Amino acid sequence: xxxxxxxxxxxxxxxxxxxxxxxxxxxxxxxxxxxxxxxxxxxxxxxxxxxxxxxxxxxxxxxxxxxxxxxxxxxxxxxxxxxxxxxxxxxxxxxxxxxxxxxxxxxxxxxxxxxxxxxxxxxxxxxxxxxxxxxxxxxxxxxxxxxxxxxxxxxxxxxxxxxxxxxxxxxxxxxxxxxxxxxxxxxxxxxxxxxxxxxxxxxxxxxxxxxxxxxxxxxxxxxxxxxxxxxxxxxxxxxxxxxxxxxxxxxxxxxxxxxxxxxxxxxxxxxxxxxxxxxxxxxxxxxxxxxxxxxxxxxxxxxxxxxxxxxxxxxxxxxxxxxxxxxxxxxxxxxxxxxxxxxxxxxxxxxxxxxxxxxxxxxxxxxxxxxxxxxxxxxxxxxxxxxxxxxxxxxxxxxxxxxxxxxxxxxxxxxxxxxxxxxxxxxxxxxxxxxxxxxxxxxxxxxxxxxxxxxxxxxxxxxxxxxxxxxxxxxxxxxxxxxxxxxxxxxxxxxxxxxxxxxxxxxxxxxxxxxxxxxxxxxxxxxxxxxxxxxxxxxxxxxxxxxxxxxxxxxxxxxxxxxxxxxxxxxxxxxxxxxxxxxxxxxxxxxx
Amino acid sequence: xxxxxxxxxxxxxxxxxxxxxxxxxxxxxxxxxxxxxxxxxxxxxxxxxxxxxxxxxxxxxxxxxxxxxxxxxxxxxxxxxxxxxxxxxxxxxxxxxxxxxxxxxxxxxxxxxxxxxxxxxxxxxxxxxxxxxxxxxxxxxxxxxxxxxxxxxxxxxxxxxxxxxxxxxxxxxxxxxxxxxxxxxxxxxxxxxxxxxxxxxxxxxxxxxxxxxxxxx
Numbered sequence: 001x002x003x004x005x006x007x008x009x010x011x012x013x014x015x016x017x018x019x020x021x022x023x024x025x026x027x028x029x030x031x032x033x034x035x036x037x038x039x040x041x042x043x044x045x046x047x048x049x050x051x052x053x054x055x056x057x058x059x060x061x062x063x064x065x066x067x068x069x070x071x072x073x074x075x076x077x078x079x080x081x082x083x084x085x086x087x088x089x090x091x092x093x094x095x096x097x098x099x100x101x102x103x104x105x106x107x108x109x110x111x112x113x114x115x116x117x118x119x120x121x122x123x124x125x126x127x128x129x130x131x132x133x134x135x136x137x138x139x140x141x142x143x144x145x146x147x148x149x150x151x152x153x154x155x156x157x158x159x160x161x162x163x164x165x166x167x168x169x170x171x172x173x174x175x176x177x178x179x180x181x182x183x184x185x186x187x188x189x190x191x192x193x194x195x196x197x198x199x200x201x202x203x204x205x206x207x208x209x210x211x212x213x214x215x216x217x218x219x220x221x222x223x224x225x226x227x228x229x230x231x232x233x234x235x236x237x238x239x240x241x242x243x244x245x246x247x248x249x250x251x252x253x254x255x256x257x258x259x260x261x262x263x264x265x266x267x268x269x270x271x272x273x274x275x276x277x278x279x280x281x282x283x284x285x286x287x288x289x290x291x292x293x294x295x296x297x298x299x300x301x302x303x304x305x306x307x308x309x310x311x312x313x314x315x316x317x318x319x320x321x322x323x324x325x326x327x328x329x330x331x332x333x334x335x336x337x338x339x340x341x342x343x344x345x346x347x348x349x350x351x352x353x354x355x356x357x358x359x360x361x362x363x364x365x366x367x368x369x370x371x372x373x374x375x376x377x378x379x380x381x382x383x384x385x386x387x388x389x390x391x392x393x394x395x396x397x398x399x400x401x402x403x404x405x406x407x408x409x410x411x412x413x414x415x416x417x418x419x420x421x422x423x424x425x426x427x428x429x430x431x432x433x434x435x436x437x438x439x440x441x442x443x444x445x446x447x448x449x450x451x452x453x454x455x456x457x458x459x460x461x462x463x464x465x466x467x468x469x470x471x472x473x474x475x476x477x478x479x480x481x482x483x484x485x486x487x488x489x490x491x492x493x494x495x496x497x498x499x500x501x502x503x504x505x506x507x508x509x510x511x512x513x514x515x516x517x518x519x520x521x522x523x524x525x526x527x528x529x530x531x532x533x534x535x536x537x538x539x540x541x542x543x544x545x546x547x548x549x550x551x552x553x554x555x556x557x558x559x560x561x562x563x564x565x566x567x568x569x570x571x572x573x574x575x576x577x578x579x580x581x582x583x584x585x586x587x588x589x590x591x592x
Numbered sequence: 593x594x595x596x597x598x599x600x601x602x603x604x605x606x607x608x609x610x611x612x613x614x615x616x617x618x619x620x621x622x623x624x625x626x627x628x629x630x631x632x633x634x635x636x637x638x639x640x641x642x643x644x645x646x647x648x649x650x651x652x653x654x655x656x657x658x659x660x661x662x663x664x665x666x667x668x669x670x671x672x673x674x675x676x677x678x679x680x681x682x683x684x685x686x687x688x689x690x691x692x693x694x695x696x697x698x699x700x701x702x703x704x705x706x707x708x709x710x711x712x713x714x715x716x717x718x719x720x721x722x723x724x725x726x727x728x729x730x731x732x733x734x735x736x737x738x739x740x741x742x743x744x745x746x747x748x749x750x751x752x753x754x755x756x757x758x759x760x761x762x763x764x765x766x767x768x769x770x771x772x773x774x775x776x777x778x779x780x781x782x783x784x785x786x787x788x789x790x791x792x793x794x795x796x797x798x799x800x801x802x803x804x805x806x807x808x809x
Contacts, residue, residue: 082690083757139695141736165695169736193697195726195739298698351692351699381692408692439693465691490690 015044024049043067050074051510053091053115054535055562058099070109070134071100077513077558078463079488080114081139084515084556086541088571091115094124095569101128109134116140122147126154134160141167145194149175156180160188162216170195177203181210188216192242192273195220201227209234218242221275226254229261236264243273246300250280259284272296272321279306289313293340296321298347304358308333318374319343324360324381331364335371344368345379348408362389365405369396377402384415385442390424394431403428404439410466410491413443420444426451429459436483439463449473453480461486474498478505488513495553496523507533511560515539519557522550527559528577535562536577537570545575700741725796731759731773731804742796748788759804772807 009017018041021027031041047070048061061071075091093115100107107129117140125132132155137143145168151158152175177200179186186207201223208214214235223231223244232238248254258281262268268288277300292314297307298321307326311317317338324346326334334341346364350357362385368375369392376399385407394400414421421442429435429452438459440448444467452459453476460483468474475498477487487509495518506512506527521538524545528536538545539556566576725742738758745751752775775787778801787795787802 079690081695082693083696084690144736165697167697167736347694347698348692351694381694406692410688410691463693465693 011040014040018044022047046070047109048072052560052562053093053096054564054567055510055560057564058096060563062099062103066103068104069107070111071096071107072111072113073115074113075115077488077511078114078486079490079513079515084490086539086571086573089539089574090567090569090571092569093117094121097121097124097128105129106131108132109136111136111138112140113138114140116142117147118142119144119147119150123150126150129155131157133157136160136162137164137166138162139165144169145175149178152176152178152183153180156183157185158183159185159213160216161186162188162190163193164190166193168194174200174203176200176207179207181206183207184210185213186211187213188240189214190216190218190242192218192220195222201230205230205234211235212237214238216240218272219244221245221273224248225258225278225281229254229257232261232265237267238265239267240270240272240294241265241268242271242296243275245276246274246281247276247278248281250278255281255284259287263287268292270294270296274300274302277302279303282306282310286313290316292317294319298323298345301325301349304330312337314338315340317341321345321347323347323349324358325349326364327359328361328364328367329359331360332367332371335367339372340374341368341372342374343377344372344375346381347379348381351381351408354409356383362386365389366392366396369393374399376400379404379406379439381406381408383408384412385421385424386414386416387419387421387424387427388414388416390421391427394424394427398431398433400428400432401434402437403432403435404437404463405441406439407441410441411443412441420447422448422451426455429454429456434458437461440467441465445469446473446476449476453477456481458483460484462488464489464492466491468492468494471495471498475501478502484508485510487511489515489517491516493518496520499523500527503527503531506531506559507561509561511558513556513558515556517557518553520551521545521548521554524554524557525550525577529579532565532579533561533563535560535566538575538577539573540575541573700744725799727777727799727801729755729758729802729804732806734759740802742799745796747792748795755802755804773804774807776803776805777801778803 014037018027018030021030024047027041027045031038042064043066045065046068048065048068049072050056050061051074053073053075061068073093073096075093076085076089079085080089091114093112097110101124105128108131110125110132111134115137117137122143125135127150132151135151135158140163143166147168148161151161204223208217208231215238217231217235217238218240219228219231219242221244225243225246225248228243232241262285265288269291271285271288271292271294274297279302282302289310290313293316295311295314295317297310301323302310303325304327307322307330311320311330311334315337318340319342320334320338322330322345326346331346334344346360360382362382365378365380365382366389368378375397378400379402382405385405413419414424422445425438425440425444425448429438433455435456436458438452438456438461440463446469449468449472452462456462459481462477462481462484464487470493473492474489474494477484478498479502484505489512492514494514499514499519500523524536524538527534535558537558537560538554539558540554542548542555545552545554565579570576726739727742729738729740740751740754740758742751745754755775776784777787777795777799778784779798780800782800784803787799790798
């Protein structure tokens with residue numbers, strides 16, 4: 001038997017094999033096998049994911065992957081969702097569009113999260129990519145319906161326009177009529193975030209009517225209930241539907257119209273919307289409830305009894321978003337009816353009230369963790385918690401992958417024992433071995449971080465607020481959590497020591513956010529100097545950090561790894577700690 | 593004073609996967625703790641969580657001053673203004689922004705019952721259908737027009753608190769910290785007036801649009 005076999009596939013064969021490999025992680029692994037695989041893979045990568053738009057430059061991405069058709073970009077840190085990142089921080093997509101416009105005329109998909117998207121950017125997209133198909137803007141801002149009009153008018157092959165949680169200037173619905181009469185390829189339209197009251201229903205109905213492949217339609221609050229029936233009749237093939245304002249005077253003709261329209265939708269699997277909901281109109285959706293797998297009632301101010309009634313019609317639910325009006329009793333009902341439930345989010349109806357306004361406690365979460373064997377993802381806002389409950393939950397549900405608990409008042413202790421909740425969260429990380437995402441709350445000492453560092457080996461994202469005693473806590477996390485990619489911290493007494501002691505760890509992560517902590521300006525400077533592959537951004541609206549003593553803590557700190565050094569689009573209240581000047585020459589030379 | 597030259601003393605045998613690159617030992621100058629944040633390690637509950645519905649003296653970028661009070665003589669309070677405060681005083685209680693962690697647009701969904709006054713039992717009272725009154729709000733110098741539902745508010749103060757929160761992130765960096773703003777509104781007759789002169793209820797029935805303009809005085 002020959003020991004050496006000349007053994008190589010032609011490139012096309014490898015390319016064909018690689019085409020079955022879709023995930024970025026796998027693609028990245030493939031590219032590291034050997035030089036020739038690297039070369040083949042880079043030419044046939046069709047989807048690019050950039051988790052931090054400042055980690056790399058558009059030119060570098062295009063140079064490495066000259067033939068991609070789809071790009072996903074993320075901009076601002078997650079805490080921007082809660083107004084912790086001042087406006088103007090950054091995350092502008094325009095430079096990316098500008099670079100791609102020339103180099104990638106066949107680009108089909110752009111998916112953006114937490115980026116600033118101007119009308120100019122949208123117009124450039126419309127103009128530059130002849131086969132543009134998919135635009136998903138998630139938590140983006142900076143555009144108006146004028147930009148959308150450009151997309152509508154020009155992108156003849158557009159399939160998906162999804163604006164989720166965006167903040168834009170809504171100048172009216174006329175932009176919808178910019179879709180030409182010949183345009184029929186829409187598959188997914190999500191405009192639930194738009195606010196305009198001036199609605200052109202006829203434009204909407206015509207659009208929906210001629211796009212026979214429409215599968216997803218999420219309307220906004222401005223669309224009244226009595227218009228839904230017509231729209232649904234034009235699109236009985238819908239799989240996902242979001243209502244507008246679900247309210248009208250109680251009239252039998254409207255009701256039967258609506259019920260009839262829903263009954264004709266045999267494919268509906270997902271419902272959302274339900275702003276201003278009038279309970280009397282809920283039974284209109286009962287005909288479709290048995291097939292529903294996803295239900296978003298997080299805008300619906302329904303009482304517990306109405307929610308229970310509704311949920312009891314939906315035994316196949318996999319995903320439920322709801323307000324805490326559901327209460328413990330509703331969650332117990334949910335636990336007994338919806339055995340396929342995988343994801344649950346319970347939002348607070350009165351987040352700023354000091355006293356509870358609903359009877360929702362830790363018991364609801366315990367019930368669901370017990371009754372729903374497939375539950376893996378939870379977001380739960382409540383006002384009381386106990387270690388006992390958390391331990392029970394952890395033992396019930398070791399298959400949790402995402403566990404986000406928000407006890408509304410910061411530093412709330414275990415209400416039974418008045419102890420910190422360290423042991424409870426410790427149980428979560430100990431039992432849930434595949435936990436990828438965790439958000440902590442309540443009264444917590446460094447001990448919880450000891451548990452996390454010891455057990456949470458698969459944890460990728462951790463959110464911490466008002467917790468810990470000192471640097472040791474942060475050190476446990478940074479030194480113990482092997483899979484950590486994103487760490488966001490606010491109002492914790494973490495200072496310089498842990499950060500500096502784990503400087504190298506930061507290069508293995510996407511980003512670290514620390515606000516209202518105790519990291520000094522001096523430490524930031526040191527970190528910036530010594531770690532050239534990190535951008536250490538100090539965000540401080542009080543003024544330049546060097547106008548204060550070096551030992552003064554910075555207001556906000558955002559550290560992320562990058563191949564391209566400090567960015568050039570920073571506003572006046574952001575400073576990047578410069579690299580060592582002597583190193584700086586070297587790193588710039590290596591960039592090109 | 594903690595001696596920064598020491599290794600971070602750990603009692604636990606946590607396996608440190610990363611090679612010890614400890615910047616604490618790399619020519620670190622002795623960082624002195626000043627009085628800046630001497631008690632930061634144990635932030636008191638009150639400091640950490642200021643319920644901004646209550647009337648606290650918190651520092652914000654834009655501050656409502658000269659609030660109209662229904663009982664007072666309105667003739668004395670012609671101007672209702674925003675004023676920006678220079679936030680260099682570290683002793684002040686910090687306003688808790690972004691807590692609880694709910695996306696901004698979720699907060700706008702409900703009518704918030706006013707804290708006092710309140711609801712009898714802990715159950716939410718059945719909502720009476722009260723019409724939303726959306727008006728556009730434009731702030732001078734800011735490109736994006738926003739909208740508020742006036743029916744959600746019970747007084748000029750709650751309205752302006754909300755507007756402050758909404759627009760404080762739009763405050764242009766060019767403005768100095770002492771730029772003052774005036775809240776104006778367009779009434780049913782199309783006239784632009786300064787907000788605060790008439791009782792709140794009359795205002796809600798009359799207001800068509802809002803505009804926040806810089807005080808040029």
